[in-house]
Amino acid sequence: MISSFVGYFVVGVLLLYSGITQAQPEMEHHHHNDHHAMKMDETGMVMNENADKLPEDCSEIRREYQFEVTAGTEYAKPFPGTTFGFSDHQWQVEPCSRITVTFINQDRVRHQWMVHGLPKYLYDQGMFHMEAAGGHRQSGTFIVPSDDRTYLVHCDIAQHMEKGMKAQLVVGRGSGDLWSVPGVSATFERADETMPRWLWGAGLFCLMIAAGLVVVWKARISR
Ligand SMILES: [Cu+2]
Structure with missing residues (x-):
């Protein structure tokens, strides 16, 4: 008994x-100790900007894109269980594109728009990173390689990704949707789950x- x-x-x-x-949410740790290719002031920062160096698998810039991305709590409303969001959670581009993102932060807290998995010979730690202080905007440009790939975009501030600031950049046909991207992989019941x-x-x-x-x-x- x-x-x-x-x-x-x-x-x-x-x-x-x-x-x-x-x-437990999966955590990624980044060490931002490299200071080259970085613009920074009280309104935020742009890191690893690249407007002219071609990835080695690209012979030319195939297309130009200008995206405006707004960050704020209002974009979390359509997705129960989230607190923050981006105005879009997915962007589709052609391989070897040059992408300029204007990142507008409508909240009072700072937010980031960070892309991962870019070639490390062009982008330190494989990332392009923008951070906008509350009520401010940042603008930055980067160039993607030629392969079909889906890149993670998120805000790296503690818990912001888990609370909805997760998105994806699809180059070419992409490499499959990332998990729990609001409005894309439609499994953001994760918080409820x-x-x-x-x-x-x-x-x-x-x-x-x-x-x-x-x-x-x-x-x-x-x-
Ligand atoms: Cu954030």
């Missing part, structure tokens, strides 16, 4: 633990305690 209770208890703890570990998983583990844990108490109570009665 006691050993089966211990068994349930261990299973309960394991389930609760797995619920907790799965609820992790809650029940937590509650489920916690609920089970309570149930185990209750079962244990019943066992102890019954044992006392039969004494």
